[in-house]
Amino acid sequence: MIPAARTVGFVPGERNVFFHILTACNLSCRHCYINPEQHGRQTLSRATMERWIELFARPEQKSNMIFLGGEPTLHPDLVHGIAKAKACGFAVTVDSNGYLFHDLLDHTTPELLDYLSFSLDGPDAAVNDPIRGQGSFAVCTTNLRKAVARGFAVSVIYTVSSMNIEHLPRMVALLGDLGVRRFFIQVIGLRGKPAQDGVLAKLEDGSSKWQVSPEQWLRIVPAVARQAAEQGIHVTYPKVFLDESEPFECAGVVADNFFIFPNGRVYRCPLCEDYPIHACRIENDILLHNEGLTEDRFFALNIAEGCVMNKLLQPDTISYDTSGRPQHRISCCLLKQEIKPAI
Numbered sequence: 001m002i003p004a005a006r007t008v009g010f011v012p013g014e015r016n017v018f019f020h021i022l023t024a025c026n027l028s029c030r031h032c033y034i035n036p037e038q039h040g041r042q043t044l045s046r047a048t049m050e051r052w053i054e055l056f057a058r059p060e061q062k063s064n065m066i067f068l069g070g071e072p073t074l075h076p077d078l079v080h081g082i083a084k085a086k087a088c089g090f091a092v093t094v095d096s097n098g099y100l101f102h103d104l105l106d107h108t109t110p111e112l113l114d115y116l117s118f119s120l121d122g123p124d125a126a127v128n129d130p131i132r133g134q135g136s137f138a139v140c141t142t143n144l145r146k147a148v149a150r151g152f153a154v155s156v157i158y159t160v161s162s163m164n165i166e167h168l169p170r171m172v173a174l175l176g177d178l179g180v181r182r183f184f185i186q187v188i189g190l191r192g193k194p195a196q197d198g199v200l201a202k203l204e205d206g207s208s209k210w211q212v213s214p215e216q217w218l219r220i221v222p223a224v225a226r227q228a229a230e231q232g233i234h235v236t237y238p239k240v241f242l243d244e245s246e247p248f249e250c251a252g253v254v255a256d257n258f259f260i261f262p263n264g265r266v267y268r269c270p271l272c273e274d275y276p277i278h279a280c281r282i283e284n285d286i287l288l289h290n291e292g293l294t295e296d297r298f299f300a301l302n303i304a305e306g307c308v309m310n311k312l313l314q315p316d317t318i319s320y321d322t323s324g325r326p327q328h329r330i331s332c333c334l335l336k337q338e339i340k341p342a343i
């Protein structure tokens with residue numbers, strides 16, 4: 001039986017807490033979305049990290065905590081954060097660039113860490129390293145193999161851009177060889193470096209066109225997801241384009257997501273992270289709602305193009321027919337499709 005893709009709706013009451021515990025990183029990926037001007041340069045102290053975990057803990061609800069950076073394994077107290085989050089009832093994930101500083105694998109366990117995610121943007125060094133940094137493919141895949149051997153549940157995140165989409169099909173064989181059972185495909189957003197006009201945002205041909213066309217996306221991504229599922233891999237990828245019959249929903253309205261940065265900003269929508277329009281902030285370890293023109297004022301706007309923030313921030317991604325109707329409605333960037341393995 002060929003595995004089929006299904007849209008994963010937002011689960012009412014489920015909480016996802018994306019916790020950036022620092023913004024420092026050893027790499028300098030060309031598509032990095034971290035923006036220290038907006039997100040701060042602090043590394044949270046162990047005590048603050050623990051208090052903020054408590055602040056978002058709701059043990060009675062299904063809750064996920066995803067530790068992010070910068071590179072979260074650069075934080076000397078990450079293992080304490082993992083243990084604290086687990087004790088507070090969270091399912092815990094760490095998203096790493098694969099360098100696994102502070103010997104992470106030696107100081108935590110598969111029982112505490114539900115998922116360890118590795119970022120790879122190519123099936124080999126020739127594709128990955130020009131995007132993520134010289135030598136990063138070798139380090140990431142070596143540490144990934146170690147994590148699998150130690151019994152950790154690992155996943156791989158691949159950020160699709162015009163630089164690597166044509167190489168995505170070759171990831172299926174690599175994931176099989178590495179023993180990876182979960183694969184997250186994500187689409188590059190115009191945030192952080194790709195949104196800047198500086199030289200880092202330019203591609204080799206001098207253009208700044210990082211994003212892929214709808215045709216490229218629809219031609220390549222669902223087919224690769226199906227092939228991976230046929231090999232026993234659980235694949236998740238963004239919906240991006242809604243079918244005619246599918247309802248539009250904004251996660252900012254119907255879901256419980258929090259994107260926390262070390263300067264205390266708390267966003268409800270990742271597309272807004274380059275702007276000081278965060279809905280909430282943490283002050284003196286208390287979560288406060290911001291007044292004024294904040295992101296949540298936009299969430300309820302109902303427009304033909306679907307996601308209002310996409311329309312405001314990335315209007316180039318929308319095309320119109322001759323009567324002025326959008327050819328595709330853009331889904332919430334947090335809406336996913338998944339294909340579970342047949343076996």
Ligand code: SF4
Nearest residue numbers: 025027029032070097
């Ligand atoms: S590993 Fe992550 S935080 Fe570090 S530069 Fe790359 S994208 Fe940015």
Ligand code: SF4
Nearest residue numbers: 250252269307332333
């Ligand atoms: S991406 Fe769009 S639809 Fe999703 S939370 Fe943000 S504004 Fe809402």
